Structure formats: structure tokens, C-alpha cells
Amino acid sequence: MSVDYIEQLNNIIAVRSQDEAKCAASLEDLIDVVTSDTSGIEELTNDFEQILTNLLSVYVSLGDQAKFQNILVHLRGYFTQIPKARTAKLVRLVIQALRKVTGSQELQVSLCREWIEWAIKEERTLLRQRLETELAEILLEEHRYQEAIEILSRLATELRKVDFKSQLIEVYLIESRTFRGLGDFSRAKASLAAARTNAAAVYTSPLLQGQLDLESGIIFTEEKDYRTANSYFSEAFDSFSGAGNVRAVDALKYGLLCKILDGRPQECATSYANAAISLSSIKGGEAVHGSEIEAMLEIAKAAEAKSLGQLNQVMESRPEDFQKDPVVAANIKNLIDSLEEQHLLRIVKPYSAVELSRIAEMINLPVSNIESKLVQMILDQKLKASINQSDGILNIFEAEEENEILTQSIELISQMDGVVDALYTRCKLMS
16 A cells, blocks of 8 residues: 555656646645555555655745645644654654745744644644744744744753753754854853764764754854864765755855965865765755855955955955855955955055055045054054054054064073072972
């Protein structure tokens, strides 16, 4: 019987491209047949899951949000007949598919809340915990951070009591992302450390391990430890590409960004070439040839040439590639600041004094912008100079040559001071 259902599924999917609406209707009919088959409900759950997965894929293509809500209501009776763990998996499967539909965020939240209430009423603890985890992630993506934190904190406390490590990993990982969204990096690191501690004690799927490594890389990027971050992104890329997950593209993108920020933009082309081989086998891996990676490679060329003008040209020609990802947007700003500083240092290097208006003219930026940037560089001790604001002149000081004899003398005196203190202490004890 099981073979018959799979054969019917394959026959329906074979003609999907001709009429997706008709395909959806046929799959819905097949769902009804399987759920009404009482000959072996538990034995048919794998067949049912395959049929439901294909039906949800068609729903995503159609973009009809109401169908997701209707299928859950339709299957409510069936869920009471199958194991609780399987129910939790299937309900989450529907909501995760809905998350692929653009503009469905409001329905995602309402469905999660509705089914959380149902799970509480039916005493389905596992389903409730899974859905609350899903809801917290949806709220995170909607930037409703405080609501997400409230759910996650309560969930973490509950899961720690029963030592449910596999679920705790997900909860702590989402919590880390939420704190990062709030700009609280110390708590984000603490949550990530808790997630990794639990992950070390149980089996972690390659996909989840990739998410942990990706989050680690992002946090190290925020701390400007680009070399460590890049190693995590490399691990994340291997995990995602090995699992056939298109998020490998994100790991590659961030890895290229770290190489650029670490002063190694010349390595980006080779890294991309090596990654493209792995991504070619991933469904959706062609995205590696898309605009975001292409933009990152152009940024690498600008950074290698140390050309602020070339960088600005790339930014202006494709702003959407840098604005939609907050990680990229924040760190590209750091790159722009670095190139601006290098450019300013090259301009002022030949001078002992130069008018701010002349610098502004050479860079084609307002004098006020140039002045504020130079002030910051002076405060950060990146430039030894002073600004005469009344005349609008930058006075550059010559770099003082280090006196090696003086440095060594000071070090010797410091060591002798320590010896004298030690002798004094010994003499005092002997007396």
C-alpha cells in the first residue's frame, strides 16, 4: 500500500509544471486518502510526510497564505491519531514552509500562537516548545526583540530543568542572534557559548553546526577579529555545503568580507573559485553567481587597489546588495572608514601644513566632513597633527624617531629597580 501512495505522489508531481493549482488539488485529495486509511496509520506517516512536503512546496509557489492555515485546520483530527513527536515535526514543517512566502509574517505569528494554545490544551509539551522556539525566531526576524527574549528566557529555564540539550541549542542560538540584534554583544556571546557547550554533549546535525559557526563568525566580525571570524565562516561553509543548504552562500559572502577587512582582498578571487566548485552541487547554489557575491568581489578589487573612488562607485551602483544584510552594511562602513583614513594619510603626507579646503577639494567632500574625520584620526593617534580652526589649516608634525638607547636605558633601570626591591625584602627578612 505504501508503494501505491508514493507512486501516486510521483505521478502528480510529474505534471506539476503544467498546472500548479491542479497539482495542489490532487495532492490535497491524496492527503485525504492517506489520513482516512486506518490500515496502518503509524506505518503511513512517512508517506504522509513526503506528500505534505510536496504539497507545501506547491503552496509556496502559489503564494496563497490561506492554504497553509486551512491545511493545519484540516489535519487537526489526524494529528490526534499519530505520535506526539511526529505531530510536532509536521506542524513545524507547515509553519517553516509558510515562512518562505513573502509578506506572511503576520499569519506566521498568529498561526504559532494559535497552535501553541492548542498544544497547551492537548497537553502536547514538545509541540508547544517547538512552536515557541519557532515563534521566537519569527519575532527576531521582525525585530521584535523584547518579545522574543521573553519567550526564549522562559523556554531556556524550562528546558534546563529537563536537560533537553538538543532543543536548548536552538533556543540559545536564537537568543544569541536576538541579543546581537539589540547590540548587546556580551550577552550574545554568553548565549552562544551556552549553545556550543550543549552542542558538545550531544549529536549536532551539520546544518545546526553550520548555524553555530556562522553566528560565531558574525560575533568575531563585530569584535574586528577578522581572521578568527573567517575560520568560523569557513567551517560554516563546509557544514552548509555538505548538507546541501544554500546558506553556504552567506558563509562564503561573510568569509570574503572578512578577508577584505583583514587586509587580504587579493585572496578573495581564489576563495570564490574554490567555493564555486562545492556550491555547484547545491540546489539554489547558482545564487553564488548572484549580485551579493559579485558585489563582494568588486569591493575586494577596490580594496586591493586602495581606491576610495572605486569603492564608492560600487556602493552607488548596487546599494541594495549592501543595505539588506545588516552584517555586511555595518562592516562595509568600517572598510569605507579605513580607506578614507588611508586616502587622507596619502594626501597629507607631503605637507607640513595644508588648508582643509584644499584637502576637501582633492577628495571632493565637504570641509566639515574632512575636519571631523581628521579630528577623529588625531584623537585615535593615527595622525600626528593639529588643526588651526581659525585659519582652517592642518599642521602635520614630523614623526619622532625612536631613541633605542633611551628605550633600553629605561628598561635597564626598571629591571635594576626590581632587583633592589628584592634585595631590600631579603635583607629585611634576615634582620
